[in-house]
Amino acid sequence: MSPGPGPVLAAESLAIGWKRRGEAVPLSSGISLELRGGEFAALVGPNGSGKSTLLRSLVGAQEALAGSVALCGDPVRRLSVEERARRAACVFTGRFDSGWFTVFEIVAFGRYPFTDARNRLSERDRAAVGTALESVGLGRFAARRFAELSDGERQKALIARALAQDCPLLVLDEPTAFLDAPARIEIFHLARRLSREEGKAIALSTHDLDLALRYADVLWLIDREHRFERGAPESLAMGGALGRAFDGPEIRFDPATGSFRPVDEGEPPMVLLEGEDEAAVWAGRLVERLGLSLARPGAQGARTPDAIVRVGRGSRGPVWVLRTGHAEDGDEVAFERLEELADALRRITRRAAPEARA
Amino acid sequence: MSARRGAAWRLTALAVLAAALFAADLALGSVRIPLGDVLRALSGAATDKVWSSIVLVFRLPKALTALAAGAALAVSGLILQTVFRNHLAGPDSLGVGAGASVGVALVVLASGGPGSALLSGLGLAGYGLLSLASSAGAALVLVLILVLSRRFQDAVTLLIVGLLVGYLAGSMVSLLVYFGSPQKVQVFLGWTYGSFASVTRRELPVLFGSIGLGLALTMGSSKALNALLLGESFAEGLGIRVRSARARILAAAAILAGAVTAFCGPVAFLGIAAPQAARRIFRSSDHALLIPASALVGSVFALAADVATQAPGGGSVLPVNPLLALIGAPIILGLFLRSSRSGEAQA
Numbered sequence: 256m257s258p259g260p261g262p263v264l265a266a267e268s269l270a271i272g273w274k275r276r277g278e279a280v281p282l283s284s285g286i287s288l289e290l291r292g293g294e295f296a297a298l299v300g301p302n303g304s305g306k307s308t309l310l311r312s313l314v315g316a317q318e319a320l321a322g323s324v325a326l327c328g329d330p331v332r333r334l335s336v337e338e339r340a341r342r343a344a345c346v347f348t349g350r351f352d353s354g355w356f357t358v359f360e361i362v363a364f365g366r367y368p369f370t371d372a373r374n375r376l377s378e379r380d381r382a383a384v385g386t387a388l389e390s391v392g393l394g395r396f397a398a399r400r401f402a403e404l405s406d407g408e409r410q411k412a413l414i415a416r417a418l419a420q421d422c423p424l425l426v427l428d429e430p431t432a433f434l435d436a437p438a439r440i441e442i443f444h445l446a447r448r449l450s451r452e453e454g455k456a457i458a459l460s461t462h463d464l465d466l467a468l469r470y471a472d473v474l475w476l477i478d479r480e481h482r483f484e485r486g487a488p489e490s491l492a493m494g495g496a497l498g499r500a501f502d503g504p505e506i507r508f509d510p511a512t513g514s515f516r517p518v519d520e521g522e523p524p525m526v527l528l529e530g531e532d533e534a535a536v537w538a539g540r541l542v543e544r545l546g547l548s549l550a551r552p553g554a555q556g557a558r559t560p561d562a563i564v565r566v567g568r569g570s571r572g573p574v575w576v577l578r579t580g581h582a583e584d585g586d587e588v589a590f591e592r593l594e595e596l597a598d599a600l601r602r603i604t605r606r607a608a609p610e611a612r613a
Numbered sequence: 614m615s616a617r618r619g620a621a622w623r624l625t626a627l628a629v630l631a632a633a634l635f636a637a638d639l640a641l642g643s644v645r646i647p648l649g650d651v652l653r654a655l656s657g658a659a660t661d662k663v664w665s666s667i668v669l670v671f672r673l674p675k676a677l678t679a680l681a682a683g684a685a686l687a688v689s690g691l692i693l694q695t696v697f698r699n700h701l702a703g704p705d706s707l708g709v710g711a712g713a714s715v716g717v718a719l720v721v722l723a724s725g726g727p728g729s730a731l732l733s734g735l736g737l738a739g740y741g742l743l744s745l746a747s748s749a750g751a752a753l754v755l756v757l758i759l760v761l762s763r764r765f766q767d768a769v770t771l772l773i774v775g776l777l778v779g780y781l782a783g784s785m786v787s788l789l790v791y792f793g794s795p796q797k798v799q800v801f802l803g804w805t806y807g808s809f810a811s812v813t814r815r816e817l818p819v820l821f822g823s824i825g826l827g828l829a830l831t832m833g834s835s836k837a838l839n840a841l842l843l844g845e846s847f848a849e850g851l852g853i854r855v856r857s858a859r860a861r862i863l864a865a866a867a868i869l870a871g872a873v874t875a876f877c878g879p880v881a882f883l884g885i886a887a888p889q890a891a892r893r894i895f896r897s898s899d900h901a902l903l904i905p906a907s908a909l910v911g912s913v914f915a916l917a918a919d920v921a922t923q924a925p926g927g928g929s930v931l932p933v934n935p936l937l938a939l940i941g942a943p944i945i946l947g948l949f950l951r952s953s954r955s956g957e958a959q960a
Contacts, residue, residue, distance in 0.1 A: 314850075316846060316849060316850070336849060336852050336853065336854050337852040338852075339852070340850060340851055340852030341852070344850070345850045347846055347847070347850070349844060349846070351698075351842075351843045351844050351847065352698065353843065353898070354842060354892070354898030355892065355896050355897050355898040356898045360898075360899065364839070364840065364843070364847075364851055365851075367836065367840065367851040367852060367853070368851060368852040370836070372833065372836060373835070373836070373901065374835065374836040374839070374901065420851075
């Protein structure tokens with residue numbers, strides 16, 4: 256069905272949780288949100304914060320403790336199971352034994368809401384399966400056994416299954432868990448493309464905060480105290496909501512860089528990096544990995560650097576020139592390999608350490 | 614699609630094999646009857662009176678029973694394995710056979726009439742009652758396991774539960790046997806050996822009717838079965854009403870296993886083994902194909918075992934139960950070895 260003029264998904268003062276022996280065990284409450292066609296929402300939060308429960312409650316797979324959810328304008332729990340399957344397609348976590356099913360057969364499950372009791376596929380059903388497979392880039396895998404796919408390909412095939420279901424809302428519960436880095440990026444890329452090009456409303460839960468910040472239109476956040484917040488990724492990051500949700504004793508969200516870094520005692524030595532090219536980028540990564548603080552020329556409020564790395568050009572490729580000590584009497588050493596630069600930078604850390612303690 | 618053609622070819626081959634074994638089952642026995650006369654007796658053409666009655670009264674019902682019972686147990690096993698998402702599930706391992714035994718033991722051992730007269734005396738009504746009691750016992754066990762399975766998601770735990778339920782039912786049977794009169798106990802013990810020969814022509818419609826109902830329920834659920842194979846929340850997400858589908862499937866499994874157990878005794882092995890063989894022969898998980906495939910494999914094994922019961926010759930016959938595993942286990946082991954050689958994952 257096609258999304259109407261209103262939001263595909265709307266929740267109002269929702270309380271989610273479990274009922275144990277008739278007694279409500281609330282996880283989170285006061286959740287109000289809205290998702291329209293073409294919008295991509297990423298749901299983030301620490302383990303156990305209730306991400307899966309929220310997604311399941313939003314699609315009516317689980318009863319909410321209070322509040323209301325509307326799916327394409329109708330209360331979700333009043334919809335029949337069949338009607339829900341035509342409005343929301345879900346990929347939940349949980350491994351299953353796919354037996355001898357081929358990729359085509361798995362994706363064709365998405366046509367269940369449309370086939371007869373004997374599950375015969377019409378030409379239109381077959382075309383829908385083919386299109387779904389193409390749009391996740393698995394067109395040539397149709398005849399393969401699903402069990403033989405890699406984790407990333409499996410996840411894409413399951414997304415294709417949800418696409419074949421032809422619903423305005425797509426719900427993906429941690430689709431990037433167990434995937435390697437390139438496959439994670441591909442999934443986020445795919446999700447954004449499906450929202451942009453096919454007008455799907457997409458709700459995706461994930462632990463890949465970095466990717467969520469880069470790709471999602473909206474961030475839904477549940478923090479450690481099970482409070483729900485929503486907003487543009489940037490505003491949640493700047494407002495400190497992300498930090499409140501994820502900061503721990505060892506790790507802290509740094510709004511300045513948009514990434515997590517370990518909590519250090521005292522200020523690490525600062526290295527000023529000059530240069531823009533690839534050699535400079537990777538030298539910067541090295542500096543950060545060693546736990547040193549990285550500064551760029553012209554950065555405001557920068558203190559005096561403990562060392563300066565400048566990228567130059569040697570006869571056999573790039574050279575990294577390290578200048579330590581004070582500007583006048585400091586000495587310069589040029590390195591042709593990053594490993595040598597790393598050793599020299601480590602010596603700076605060790606030299607700086609006693610000062611930091613003092 | 615070549616895959617579908619291959620499946621059709623394999624189904625045909627299995628059907629031909631079943632037909633050949635069916636013919637052999639009619640032709641072989643303590644009395645030697647030429648195949649031509651067997652066919653004449655079947656078609657009603659004039660032939661030797663004794664031969665004709667041997668074929669029509671004894672051998673035909675026995676062969677038909679083997680055909681139907683094999684199919685029913687195999688399909689019952691297939692759908693239990695799907696609903697419990699465990700390839701070790703089956704009417705035996707989940708205690709369904711034991712539950713059916715309790716039902717039968719209650720009817721035979723605890724009924725008012727003299728035991729020896731019961732089966733013959735009550736006639737069709739007696740077998741109807743027996744079938745009902747056996748199906749009810751099987752269904753009771755399945756419902757109990759289903760309720761417990763909501764608590765224990767883990768498949769191994771579930772099998773242990775099935776084992777425990779089996780012991781529970783077994784001890785109830787033991788107690789009933791202990792307090793039963795000698796004649797009744799003898800009737801009951803005869804039933805536990807397992808045989809396709811005890812169904813008379815008048816009782817066949819009851820057996821076939823029950824099995825037909827079970828198979829129809831199963832075929833009508835093939836769509837839900839496919840989805841349930843991937844999990845209940847997966848199936849619900851596809852618009853399947855999981856609870857009612859599961860209840861329908863378990864009812865079908867109980868009717869199939871219960872009816873066969875009532876008429877043929879606790880026939881082991883087929884329920885677990887035939888679906889495994891079918892999956893490997895057809896390399897498919899699609900129930901629209903696996904249901905007829907398992908049924909045919911089950912029929913083939915049951916008919917082969919029934920033919921083998923005549924092996925000693927000279928009027929003595931072997932019991933069916935040990936022969937089933939004796940013939941079936943090596944074949945299925947061979948199928949497993951073949952698929953592990955070609956590097957396929959177990960599934």
